Amino acid sequence: MSGRYLTDTHPLIWHLTDNPRIPDASYRVASLDQATAKTMLEDIPWAAIPELADRIISSTAWSLAIPLITKDRRIIDSGLVETIW
Numbered sequence: 001m002s003g004r005y006l007t008d009t010h011p012l013i014w015h016l017t018d019n020p021r022i023p024d025a026s027y028r029v030a031s032l033d034q035a036t037a038k039t040m041l042e043d044i045p046w047a048a049i050p051e052l053a054d055r056i057i058s059s060t061a062w063s064l065a066i067p068l069i070t071k072d073r074r075i076i077d078s079g080l081v082e083t084i085w
Contacts, residue, residue, distance in 0.1 A: 005068045005084065032056060036063045048078040 040059035047054050054072055060079050061068040067082040068075065076083045 004064070005069050032060065033063075036060050039063050044080060045078075049074055050078060 017033050036056075039062050040055045043062065044055050044059050046055075049058050051074070054075055057068060057070070058075055058078070061081040067084045069084050070076065071085050075081065076085070
């Protein structure tokens with residue numbers, strides 16, 4: 001593993017609220033740039049991941065080639081990005 005990860009909303013909220021399910025760690029925010037938007041539109045099938053927010057985080061993980069921390073079943077089942085949970 002690379003030591004870099006992208007997180008879905010719920011793990012981030014748990015981290016920010018000191019929920020014990022998420023250990024303390026440093027993080028940064030990845031922006032939605034043109035390459036990520038292109039990936040979202042062209043490489044992530046709408047049938048596999050139809051929700052816009054899920055498409056954005058999936059394409060960001062894809063573009064950055066990093067694992068996504070999520071419990072979202074559609075993202076996990078799509079097999080399009082590496083997921084951790």
